[in-house]
Amino acid sequence: MGPVSLPPKHQKLTTQKGDLAKMTHLQAGLSPETIEKARLELNENPDVLHQDIQQVRDMIITRPDIGFLRTDDAFILRFLRARKFHQADAFRLLAQYFQYRQLNLDMFKNFKADDPGIKRALIDGFPGVLENRDHYGRKILLLFAANWDQSRNSFTDILRAILLSLEVLIEDPELQINGFILIIDWSNFSFKQASKLTPSILKLAIEGLQDSFPARFGGVHFVNQPWYIHALYTLIKPFLKDKTRKRIFLHGNNLNSLHQLIHPEFLPSEFGGTLPPYDMGTWARTLLGPDYSDENDYTHTSYNAMHVKHTSSNLERECSPKPMKRSQSVVEAGTLKHEEKGENENTQPLLALD
Numbered sequence: 001m002g003p004v005s006l007p008p009k010h011q012k013l014t015t016q017k018g019d020l021a022k023m024t025h026l027q028a029g030l031s032p033e034t035i036e037k038a039r040l041e042l043n044e045n046p047d048v049l050h051q052d053i054q055q056v057r058d059m060i061i062t063r064p065d066i067g068f069l070r071t072d073d074a075f076i077l078r079f080l081r082a083r084k085f086h087q088a089d090a091f092r093l094l095a096q097y098f099q100y101r102q103l104n105l106d107m108f109k110n111f112k113a114d115d116p117g118i119k120r121a122l123i124d125g126f127p128g129v130l131e132n133r134d135h136y137g138r139k140i141l142l143l144f145a146a147n148w149d150q151s152r153n154s155f156t157d158i159l160r161a162i163l164l165s166l167e168v169l170i171e172d173p174e175l176q177i178n179g180f181i182l183i184i185d186w187s188n189f190s191f192k193q194a195s196k197l198t199p200s201i202l203k204l205a206i207e208g209l210q211d212s213f214p215a216r217f218g219g220v221h222f223v224n225q226p227w228y229i230h231a232l233y234t235l236i237k238p239f240l241k242d243k244t245r246k247r248i249f250l251h252g253n254n255l256n257s258l259h260q261l262i263h264p265e266f267l268p269s270e271f272g273g274t275l276p277p278y279d280m281g282t283w284a285r286t287l288l289g290p291d292y293s294d295e296n297d298y299t300h301t302s303y304n305a306m307h308v309k310h311t312s313s314n315l316e317r318e319c320s321p322k323p324m325k326r327s328q329s330v331v332e333a334g335t336l337k338h339e340e341k342g343e344n345e346n347t348q349p350l351l352a353l354d
Contacts, residue, residue, distance in 0.1 A: 183223060
């Protein structure tokens with residue numbers, strides 16, 4: 001007896017189910033709303049997802065100067081999402097990701113949470129990561145600039161801790177689609193501290209975050225910035241893409257303008273939100289384990305491998321936690337600061353340096 005032939009209608013249905021299972025496994029775990037958002041905003045089409053990924057992978061041969069140390073489907077997909085499925089742009093970002101690591105090898109040696117330099121930065125709250133997402137599903141990262149003790153943390157180690165944190169977070173497909181928000185509180189950030197933010201290290205940070213990482217940043221919000229941060233921003237503007245510049249918001253001490261973009265119910269009280277003050281150890285405990293303040297080497301490392309060759313680190317420096325400075329924008333939970341005369345300085349032109 002020969003094989004049983006299915007009626008054409010059933011053949012088509014069986015084929016569609018098989019194709020659907022094959023094409024959408026990379027979207028497993030995503031909510032229907034997020035899948036629809038990916039379709040509308042990112043041009044993500046489950047029917048051709050694997051073809052899109054393969055076309056990016058096929059471009060790798062054009063850059064023999066770069067070591068592409070990870071090329072699996074899930075990894076390439078995050079670059080496609082970051083560039084709205086423009087394949088050439090996604091490949092360019094993928095190449096820049098690995099090239100940045102090749103050009104800055106020292107930054108990625110022992111690139112894990114228990115590296116002494118990264119560990120100190122995490123303990124000191126660089127970065128802070130709020131547990132809940134905003135109303136658009138974006139993860140909110142916090143930087144309290146005044147907590148930068150320059151005798152304890154190098155800027156490079158803080159940047160490494162931020163990049164490592166993003167590597168952990170970007171594993172979540174929901175965040176690949178919804179993206180991130182960054183709030184930088186400049187309260188009590190001194191002119192002396194600002195003088196250490198040289199153009200070269202700022203350029204290093206911009207290259208690592210804007211040009212070489214597959215994350216969608218919905219906004220970078222400056223709060224309580226002094227005049228010299230305006231001046232620094234003027235310095236770095238030439239390194240920023242137009243799209244990035246449009247997503248940088250200078251609020252000064254006007255929390256009302258911040259709340260128009262990020263609702264108070266998603267913010268801690270430091271930013272006039274209804275949530276409790278941010279606990280600086282929250283994200284450090286996530287990466288280092290509940291005993292993150294223990295002085296011994298940590299064994300709780302959530303992300304223990306980056307896509308560069310690891311070498312051992314000889315850094316053995318003190319990692320004890322220290323008291324954190326708090327924001328000067330603290331207001332009673334649930335209340336907003338009312339705009340007063342001169343409070344809308346963020347609408348004025350930035351200070352010129354010439």
